[in-house]
Amino acid sequence: MSSVSKKFGKKFGERMATSRWSSGEWAPLSMEKVEELSLHPASHVLHYGSACFEGLKTHRGVDGHARIFRLDRHVERMRRSAETLCLPIPPSELLTEMILATVQANVHLVPDSPGSLYVRPTLIGTEPNIGGALSPAGEALLFILCSPVGDYFGGGGIRALRATIEREKPRTTPRFGGVKAGANYAMALGVTVEAKRRLGAEQVIFAPGGRIQEAGASNLLLFGPAGVLTPEVDGSFLEGVTRDSILTLARDLGYEVAERPVTVDEVLDWIPKGEIALSGTAAVLAPVGTLFVNGEERSVGDGGVGPITLKLRQALMDVQTARSEDRFGWTRVVEA
Numbered sequence: 001m002s003s004v005s006k007k008f009g010k011k012f013g014e015r016m017a018t019s020r021w022s023s024g025e026w027a028p029l030s031m032e033k034v035e036e037l038s039l040h041p042a043s044h045v046l047h048y049g050s051a052c053f054e055g056l057k058t059h060r061g062v063d064g065h066a067r068i069f070r071l072d073r074h075v076e077r078m079r080r081s082a083e084t085l086c087l088p089i090p091p092s093e094l095l096t097e098m099i100l101a102t103v104q105a106n107v108h109l110v111p112d113s114p115g116s117l118y119v120r121p122t123l124i125g126t127e128p129n130i131g132g133a134l135s136p137a138g139e140a141l142l143f144i145l146c147s148p149v150g151d152y153f154g155g156g157g158i159r160a161l162r163a164t165i166e167r168e169k170p171r172t173t174p175r176f177g178g179v180k181a182g183a184n185y186a187m188a189l190g191v192t193v194e195a196k197r198r199l200g201a202e203q204v205i206f207a208p209g210g211r212i213q214e215a216g217a218s219n220l221l222l223f224g225p226a227g228v229l230t231p232e233v234d235g236s237f238l239e240g241v242t243r244d245s246i247l248t249l250a251r252d253l254g255y256e257v258a259e260r261p262v263t264v265d266e267v268l269d270w271i272p273k274g275e276i277a278l279s280g281t282a283a284v285l286a287p288v289g290t291l292f293v294n295g296e297e298r299s300v301g302d303g304g305v306g307p308i309t310l311k312l313r314q315a316l317m318d319v320q321t322a323r324s325e326d327r328f329g330w331t332r333v334v335e336a
């Protein structure tokens with residue numbers, strides 16, 4: 001959803017933890033300056049797409065402490081992504097230590113809420129081998145970049161997004177649906193660019209065969225009088241940590257939560273009285289106000305920001321910034 005704020009992701013922390021993998025071993029963590037990488041032009045990643053990443057945030061609490069949100073979940077997911085891409089799987093302890101070291105080294109850059117320090121662990125195949133199309137990279141680089149970011153929408157306000165439903169073109173391939181890899185974004189980009197050009201839509205909701213998966217970089221949730229409805233995890237879309245957090249908080253607040261297959265027709269029935277929101281680490285929970293269906297423009301509710309979206313978004317941000325108690329053990333304090 002980077003179109004919302006031009007600045008998201010263009011400013012970086014000064015230092016990053018790195019580890020290189022070769023001969024089947026991970027080197028001990030090394031702290032490096034964030035600057036240009038030196039890569040051989042034959043590096044596996046440049047030719048055969050051996051790359052995956054994560055995205056998580058560190059928030060400044062109301063008590064002044066910096067806290068990483070759901071570190072364990074992001075570490076687990078990165079390991080699963082690495083496995084699917086036939087990249088070496090970083091040990092949980094190493095990856096955790098590298099993320100903590102990076103946040104610690106840049107902790108003075110964690111802005112006050114609603115800003116945060118966005119953390120981007122990245123793993124790439126670096127072996128120089130253009131004959132390696134059918135074999136995994138024998139060398140890899142893991143690094144933890146971070147970026148202080150402002151409020152996603154800029155200016156502190158929240159506004160409703162315009163989205164279109166894509167019923168034919170897939171976002172990615174079935175085997176890669178649940179993986180956080182740049183390759184998935186490359187596959188979805190043409191569809192997204194076209195939706196923006198033709199309809200002025202910022203988001204594409206992928207629903208091949210009429211069954212809802214997710215938007216290009218965020219999960220889809222429906223809120224309404226009947227409670228919360230969202231597609232069940234089936235490997236076709238990325239299982240978001242924000243999605244899981246919102247569902248947990250919603251259940252806790254007494255909403256009925258249903259995870260099951262959701263069709264486009266159901267979404268159309270839902271929108272006159274309900275809300276649609278997109279969830280992801282970057283945007284937290286973003287409302288969809290306008291939906292294009294077969295090129296026709298429809299309002300979601302009154303076209304603005306719905307009350308359930310606002311309430312759940314606030315509940316999540318309150319945990320992240322320690323304004324409310326962390327009852328689920330989601331946050332981890334990082335000392336300077």
Ligand SMILES: *Cc1c(COP(=O)(O)O)cnc(C)c1O
Pocket residue numbers: 055180181184214215216217218219238239240241242243279280281282
């Ligand atoms: C990262 C991502 C999301 C959101 O996941 P979070 O863990 O909530 O940040 C959703 N869809 C895709 C395709 C993603 O890459």
